[in-house]
Amino acid sequence: MRHLLNPLDFSVEELNELMDVALDISKHPDQYSECCKGKKIATLFYEPSTRTRLSFEAAMLNLGGSVLGFSSAASSSASKGESVADTIRMVSCYADICAMRHPKEGAPLVASLHSSIPVINAGDGGHQHPTQTLTDLMTIRTLKGRLDHITIGLCGDLKFGRTVHSLINALVRYENVRFVLISPNELRIPDYIRQEVLSDNHAEFKEVTQLEEVMSELDILYMTRVQRERFFNEEEYIRMKDCYILDAKKMELARSDMLVLHPLPRVNEISVEVDKDPRAKYFEQVQFGVYIRMALILKLLEEASK
Numbered sequence: 001m002r003h004l005l006n007p008l009d010f011s012v013e014e015l016n017e018l019m020d021v022a023l024d025i026s027k028h029p030d031q032y033s034e035c036c037k038g039k040k041i042a043t044l045f046y047e048p049s050t051r052t053r054l055s056f057e058a059a060m061l062n063l064g065g066s067v068l069g070f071s072s073a074a075s076s077s078a079s080k081g082e083s084v085a086d087t088i089r090m091v092s093c094y095a096d097i098c099a100m101r102h103p104k105e106g107a108p109l110v111a112s113l114h115s116s117i118p119v120i121n122a123g124d125g126g127h128q129h130p131t132q133t134l135t136d137l138m139t140i141r142t143l144k145g146r147l148d149h150i151t152i153g154l155c156g157d158l159k160f161g162r163t164v165h166s167l168i169n170a171l172v173r174y175e176n177v178r179f180v181l182i183s184p185n186e187l188r189i190p191d192y193i194r195q196e197v198l199s200d201n202h203a204e205f206k207e208v209t210q211l212e213e214v215m216s217e218l219d220i221l222y223m224t225r226v227q228r229e230r231f232f233n234e235e236e237y238i239r240m241k242d243c244y245i246l247d248a249k250k251m252e253l254a255r256s257d258m259l260v261l262h263p264l265p266r267v268n269e270i271s272v273e274v275d276k277d278p279r280a281k282y283f284e285q286v287q288f289g290v291y292i293r294m295a296l297i298l299k300l301l302e303e304a305s306k
């Protein structure tokens, strides 16, 4: 059984094929509208979500399938103490594929070990968010025309931001990708990403605390929110929450073709005045998320049927 737990579960070639299918879906949605007739996706969300859950549901509905699931641990039998392992055994009887978000790192992996349907990690704690990464890769490839030979700035909460961890994991596989890691000292990238992902793959990277000083170098600026839900201490969160605010003045320092991406939700880190800048692509990014999840569902269901 093939699952998607980590962005590295797919080879670069498979990712390219997936993005090709997603692009074709974006151009010819009608041709895919009955591909999953009779199939069901279960969305098992133990943590809040707007985009990921709804885009999985939209993706399956666009493919002619159906959806079921829960949107919080409190509304499922997890609140009575049921384990992830038992839950997925049940869900395997109800659905053909599932997407799981969980606050505990590794919970989707545990589910996959007890599942007879494909499990997609829809975000596990501060660890990984592979389908956001697929979305980000497709956005960059479509709007920039390439995934290699780029300088990407990742800004904000690099410690707890799982989208950043997943994206770095995926991008180190492409040639000449330069990483500029912009964070306060308290929210620097975890040591294992710096050592085992960046250094061990000989990726070029630097760490800075000031966004302004690197704006002009960037092909892509990937902004992230400070992850309030991962802080142990509310005072610490309040001290950190507005550490970077991208506004029109800072955008003046950037190249005319720099892309601004953000996995969303946004809090204060991108001023709304930036939304009308043609370089702001975070709402287009959301649309790519539906197409790539449609392609992913098709791929995993096809592999499961072999």
Ligand code: CP
Pocket (backbone or CB within 6 Å): 048, 049, 050, 051, 052, 053, 123, 132, 263, 264, 265
């Ligand atoms: N990007 C993302 O994961 O958003 P949600 O938390 O709303 O799913």
